[in-house]
Amino acid sequence: MPKNTDATFTRMDGVKEYALRLAASGWIPGRWFNSALPEKTALRAAQRPLTLEVVSHCWKYSEFQLYQLSSLVNHAPTQLKVIHTVFYSDEDADTVRLLDFFRTQQVANVTWNFIALPKEQLFRRAIGRNQAAKQTQADWIWFTDCDVVFHEGALDTLATQLEGCQEFLVYPQQMLATDLLPKDDPLIVQAKANPTVMELDLTRFSVRKFSRATGPIQIAHGDAARACGYCDSLAVYQKPMTRWSKCYEDRAFRWLLGTQGVPIEVPNVLFIRHAEKGRYQQGSQISVLRKTIRRMKSALFNR
Template sequence: MSQTERNEFTRWDGIKESLFRLTALKLLPGRWFNPALPDKAALTPAGEVPTLEIVSHCWKYSEFQLYQLSSLVNYPPTTLKVVHTVFYSEEDADTVRVLDFFRGQSIPNVRWNFQALPKEQLFRRAIGRNRAAKASQADWVWFTDCDVVFHQGALDALAAQLKGRQEYLVYPQQMMATDLLPKDDPLIVEAKRHPRLMELDMNRFSVRKFTRATGPIQIAHGDVARACGYCETLSMYQKTMSRWAKCYEDRAFRWLLGTQGVPVEVPNVLFIRHAEKGRYQQGSQISVLRKTIRRVKSALIGR
């Protein structure tokens, strides 16, 4: 049994995490807690054909994972080599069926890397991200979510931005996002029928601007990923969970690198926004509360 499997997140860990977010993230330099961070000048620039590892997690979001993987089949990169890593649980039968379908798809410049985890590890996204970061051989690593889609030309445009670049972290300065979709929206319902290649109607999407490398658009330099992992030095974010954890570690990752990220121009990165959170138990108090919060935030600030 690995160290991660032995360490479970406790109530005391939750208190420490809250104190950490309220104090350290605001008062202390993150680099104090990240001694392995290399100098920018030492980062290896990507060559003419960069390699990119895309890392996503899927727990009861098979309909969105289907769109993401379909986009790599429908619009494979021509100037970039991609390894697509998906962390999932064997207990999630719908996601297993989707991944089994794509295992049979042989796509130029794309290699599938689907990795099963015990659900308790899957529920803390930093565990899988850290594992992928340390093992990656790519020039750059894109930590994303399964409801992000790489539409026509997105990855080739990213390749042009990454060549020769020496930055710790970059991010698309805009995405194309849907409205907050209910569970009976045809976009969601159609993707639940059975695994197959799916397309998206671009008329459903509008521009959203970003000012920092938030959770699903964190693109880290490969040398940084291998040296530092993903919040590897923050033990609270490497402990297993009994349910899906709120992803506070995204902010901690930027703090450890000492940057909000550098914006780059990448068109046609799509974001499927949805009101129902499949990763939470449906009908539970936390599910109802989070759905209400999402709808209020969407109405007030479009998030």
């Protein structure tokens, strides 16, 4: 298990986290805090058949996790082997029910790896990501979110792009995204019924481009992940939280690796954008505020 996960996040930790956010803006080289980072030339140039570990977290987002898991059934890779790790909490009954269903699905080249965590550890996403990074046996590890979907050809094209690659971090330079969906959209409502394998209609998605390896599209070299973990050297990001924490550690991870990531072409990586945040208490002030901010960003910046 990751270190410090039995500690409590304190007010002083909040101060440290803010200082790290400033440092990760470029004030200090991240490699000063990541002495375990290997030289790029030492990274193994893996050849096919590659192994990819996909890592996602799910807390009250089972309707989106369903589409991600379904995509590996509907579009099982042929050019690489996938270990799909999902971190979840036993207190999230809908997600438990969903994962129990997919455990019964036998898919060529896909291994399910569903790991229950105490919800306080789940709420700090870096804890599970760090655990997966340190323990992975894969050539590459894709840290993603449960609302990201791998449609036809995505993973097989990724295998071609990663063969022989010696980069710390890569990312798909574009995804296909929905509009910001309300909670009563049929795509969401249908996925809340009894678990089943479902497919997405690509006509509902349009292109969105990215300039760096943001949180759900961080694809790290396995050697770097095993050596450095996921913000393993930053103790504040390895402490449990009493509620879901905003993922500032995504930027810190790139900072520690000393790169924004190298863009690659990967088709049909889908992103289901949604206004409702299931991980926050519905109707609470923070839920209403975050939903308003998301809608404003979508209207002004298409984000």
